[in-house]
Amino acid sequence: AQSVTQPDIHITVSEGASLELRCNYSYGATPYLFWYVQSPGQGLQLLLKYFSGDTLVQGIKGFEAEFKRSQSSFNLRKPSVHWSDAAEYFCAALWGGYNKLIFGAGTRLAVHP
């Protein structure tokens, strides 16, 4: 069955440090891949998406993600984290033909000043 795994439940980084959040998907076919961010009490906002083509995709708020087929991964990165980036981040995958959007468990990011 299709699944999305985010191995890190909580991550804490210092402001200005670099960030990488991990995401892996299972199931043979390559899905469409997404990263969403959720601030407390809010809905989910799309950061970036990968459908095909260039495996390094740029998103909003200075985030980028790299798709690696060999590792079934789609890790989210940011070179310098800001305090306002503290939130919960969700990786999601959608397999064509099923149109079923599956989310990982989320990674809660805390940013120290």
Next chain:
Amino acid sequence: DAGVIQSPRHEVTEMGQEVTLRCKPISGHNSLFWYRQTMMRGLELLIYFNNNVPIDDSGMPEDRFSAKMPNASFSTLKIQPSEPRDSAVYFCASSRSEAFFGQGTRLTVV
């Protein structure tokens, strides 16, 4: 476009009452998803529709839950009868390629 619109934003109800959550997707989107979010279980897909047709409702926890999409611009999620363990935030999302989420309905069943 105003985005995905959910109502109500907050709902407090007594155990045993019927609860109806509403969603208006973005115009032109052909898929609609209902999710439930709790601290314990995270974000769970309850059901999704393609072109108004329910495709997969395997995430619906019990027969007490039902969802409809009578037309492309409206969907409901109904819980009857409601129980305290149904307390959660319920999100609706619609998509054509990427999904856009509503602000959610925070349901509290006392």
